[in-house]
Amino acid sequence: MTPPIVAVIGGGQLARMMTPPATALGITLRVLVESDQASAACAAHETVVGLPTDPDAIERLLAAPRPDVVTWEHEHIPADVFEACEKAGVPARPGLEALRFAQDKIQMRARMDELGLPNPAWREVRSAADLEAFLADNGGTAVLKTARGGYDGKGVRIVSSAVEAKDWLDASANGGPRLLVEAKVPFTRELAAQVARRPSGEVRTWPVVESIQRDGVCSEVISPAPQLSAERAALAQEVAARIATELGVTGVLAVELFETADGLIINELAMRPHNSGHWTIEGSVTSQFEQHLRAVLDLPLGDTAPLAPVTVMANVLGGSRSHLEGSHAEAADAGAKVHLYGKGVRPGRKVGHVTVTGTDSEQTYARAVAAATIVRDGGAA
Known part of the structure; x- marks a missing residue:
């Protein structure tokens, strides 16, 4: 039997971290990388630049021997790619019908409303008058977003x-x-619920985590979310599982949530492995990267x-140093597991992460940071 080939579009750290579980499962990982210096270029079994x-x-990514499936490590996938996959007879997972809700925040919000899931107040903005009217009805301050393309605080x-x-x-009025616009949610913290779904319908969820943001970028993730009630944890998992099922998601789905005094509100969706799930490499029986491969x-x-x-993941955000070395951290804390992404260092860029497991949330958090x-x-240290 020929080992399966999974083609991945995107050569960043998410594709890089799919390689070890792919190797363990006997899967060939073929990755489309933007350059031979991309994070995944030196890790994947096969690369296409x-x-x-x-x-x-x-066309080269889909060339013989044809992959069994094509998947993504980011949502910015042109519709032409799906057409090429269909022409080649290679399934694309998640498909365009599902992925569009992660690509376009307007479509996502409208679909969540249709499903009766917890959205903030929102509306599409077509003019200054639209925005002013929304501000007047929602406390005078709100969150304006571009429908497509934003991440890590951008957009x-x-x-x-x-x-x-x-x-x-x-810019929007001129074809941009x-x-x-969304109501500014008075949240107490940010949570994330991850789920995996395969085409046959099987769904599995991970523990709900707390995601700590700094300057719009994920800084640390704590699993499970400290002091989260069993009822709210179950609700977050149910919401994630329902979204995956109703939208026909194949693969890993991360649902970012705001926790408020009154309940949970959906923030954004990511239909791929996600920063909030890196803790699963050391902290779960099955990591999000292995699960994504299994699902697709x-x-x-x-x-x-x-x-x-308890498992805590702390991102390593680039600073002034041009070279990072994980051995010092592992020497200072033998329980720290360091993952470096092989990316050029620049201030604020995610260039690696560290995971620490323990029994106490505060102590484990301090060790990871x-x-x-x-x-x-x-x-x-």
């Missing part, structure tokens, strides 16, 4: 008047990104039970 907007690169702006968004409004190949899904009472700081800044 090119962009998803290049038809020739997609998001807190506004109190249309004047503050004149550049975005003008569509805009939507329609293999039985793995156990998602935690391997420790200390280890990530050593990786970033060098030296001993």
Whole structure:
């Protein structure tokens, strides 16, 4: 029997971290990387250099021996790619019908409303008058977003008047990104619920985590979310599982949530492995990366039970150093597991992460942050 081939579009750290479980499962990972210096280029079993907007690169990715399935490590996939996959007879998972809700926030919000799931107040913005009317009805301050393309705080702006968004409004009126505005949610913290679904319908969820953001970028993730009630944890998992089923998602889905005094509100969706799930590599029986591969190949899904009472993942965000070394952190804390992505270092860029397991949330959190700081800044703790 020929080993399965999974083609991945996107050469970043998510594709890189799919390689170890692919190897363990006997899967060949063929990755479309933007350059031979991309994070996944030195890790994947096979690489094709090119962009998803290049038809020739997609043709080479789908060339014989044809992959069994094509999947993604980001949502920015042109419709032409799906057409090429269909022509080649290679399933694309998740498919365009599902992925569009992760690509377009307006479509996502409308679909969540249709499903009766917890959205903030929102509307599409077509003019300054639209924005001013929404601000007047929602406390005078709101969150303006581009419908497509935003991530890690990009494409998001807190506004109190249309004047503050004149550049975005003008650009949108002249063929630029569509805009939507959302009520500024008075949340107490951010949570994430991850689920995996395969085409045959099997669904599995992981423990709900707390995601700590700094300057719009995920900084740390704590699993399970400390002091989250069993009722709310179950509700978050139910919401994620329902979204995966109703939208026909294949693979891993991350549902970012706001926790408020009154309940949970959906923030955003990601239909791929996600930063909030990196903890699963050391902290779960089955990591999100292994599970994604299993799901897109329609293999039985793995156990998602935690391997420790607490797991904390701390991102390593690039600073002034041009070279990172994980051994100092591991020497200072033998329980720290360091993952470096092989990416060029620049301030604020995600260039690695550290995972620590333990029995106490506060102590484990402190250890993970200390280890990530050593990786970033060098030296001993």
